[in-house]
Amino acid sequence: MNENTDVVVIGGGYAGVMAANRLTQRGDVTVTLINPRRSFVHRIRLHQLVGGTHDAVVDYREVLSEGVRLVVDTVTRIDAAGRGVELASGDRVGYDYLVYAVGSGSADPRVPGAAEFAYPIAGLEEVQRLRPVLDAAPTTAAVTVVGAGPTGIETAAELAEAGRAVTLVCGRILGPYLHPRGRRSVAKRLAGLGVTIIDGPGASVTAVSGDAVRLDDGRELPSTVTIWTAGFGVPDLAVRSGLSTDALGRLRTDETLTSVDDVRIVAAGDSAAPSDLPLRMSCQAAMPMGARAADTVLSRIAGERPETLNQSFAAQCISLGRNDGIFQFAKRTDVAVWFNIDGRLGAKLKEIVCAGVIKHMADEAHKPGAYRLHRVSGGATRRQQLLQAAAGRGEAPIPADQAA
Known part of the structure; x- marks a missing residue:
């Protein structure tokens, strides 16, 4: 009879749920998912929660396998030597393998006044804190969105469509990922919604107050509500637990997603x-990284050599209100190309993606092992070139099972 293996997954986001579901394909594996919330946060809909068009949460019963034990708590420390995690409640959960999928959140803005007066929206609780502030502000009140990545663009469009007076401060460029052709399409749609776009030289925020935003060229923009979407950070759990991380705090792994410190720990997602x-x-x-992390654990349990990361990208999709959007196609190496689909069809494709994400997780919950997108070919060639270049500079990390 096979010995049971306990696997703990920290984080119930896209990567964590995918990994937890996939791990249930073996009957001799017990899977515990630890997450601070009772509901799944559909982060790619948080801008809709800001605008009041979606609640951005999904019941875990819709996306999580019945074979996964959900523990609603927060991990305060990983005891790698003792193979256990310590929880805020005071409990401790042991593991044979650990999947580190704590995700990301708002970055420290490090701009005077931003922490006090601006509202980040990378997490559910942050948006819930913002909503009453928006509701209390007159429709004509100046709203400034800082940061022109997908979150900033989508939030600005959502609020402008609701009749808000919105200024989008880009820092330097609108939609840095987008191809110039796609960028022009987005700018046109935002202008049509009445969004004032501040980009180019001098468009970086240097200070935030309760009623204004100051730019580095000296301009001061009136702002009753300032929303901060510039950059993401990751939780410091790995750092606090003494594990090797990069400068941002992400857990350092090899190409099988195994921690460079410990073969019993794998990581997936933003962290x-x-x-x-x-x-x-x-x-x-x-999600593909979550599937890859689970496959790595399952391979080690089976005594097999884990496969390496083979991430292939396809596009970036951005909603521009409820009736418009853009589907920006990209090379599999995640570089935008000239072709995009915008307008109503772009919005429809974005909605298909949002619904499809939930379906992928639900399908894996019902039939673990069915997900295959982490095996799509085409993303590995460029990555191998980058790895070889890093190895030539002596920068590539050494896998834990090869370390002295």
Whole structure:
């Protein structure tokens, strides 16, 4: 009779849920998912929660396998030597293998006044804190969105469509990921919604107050409500637990997503830094990485050699209100190309993606092992070139099972 293996997954986001579901395909594996919330946060809909068009949460019963034990708590420390995690409640959970999928959140803005007067929206609780402030502000009140990545663009569009007076401060460029052709399309749609776009030289925020935003060229923009979407950070759990991390705090792993410190720990999603070449923070990367992390654990349990990361990207999709959007196609190496689909069809494709993400997790819950997108070919060639270049500079991390 096979000995039972206990696997703990920290984090119930896109990567953590995918990993937990996939691990249930073996009957001799007990899976525990530890997450601070009772509901799944559909982060790619948080801008809709800001605008009041979606609640951005899903019951875990819809996306999590019945074979996974959900523990609603917060991990305060990983005891790698003792193979256990300590919880805020005072409890301790032991493990044979650990999947580190703590995700990401708002970055420290490090801009005077931003922490006090601006509202980050990378997490559910942050948006819930913002909503009453928006509701109390007159429709004509100036709203400034700082940061022009997908979150900033989508939030600005959502609020402008609701009749808000919105200024989008880009820092330097609108939609840095987008191809110039796609960027022009987004700018046109935002202008049509009445969004004032501040970009180019001098468009970086240097200070935030209760009623204004100051730019580095000296301009001061009136702002009754300032929303901060510039950059993401990761929880410091790995750092506090004495594990090797990159400068941002992501857990350093090899290409099988195994920690460089411990073969019993694997990482996935925004909080992982495979070979010090982390992938773009997105659910598009998180779910395949969650599946890859689970496969690595299952391979080690079976005594087999784990496969390496083979991440292939396809596009970036951005909603521009409820009736418009853009589906920006990209090379599999995650570089935008000239072709995009915008307008109503772009919005429809974005909605298909949002619904499809939930379906992928639900399907894996009902039939673990069915998910295959982490095996799509095409993303590995460029990554291998980057790894070889890093190895030539002596920068590639050494896998834990090869370390002295």
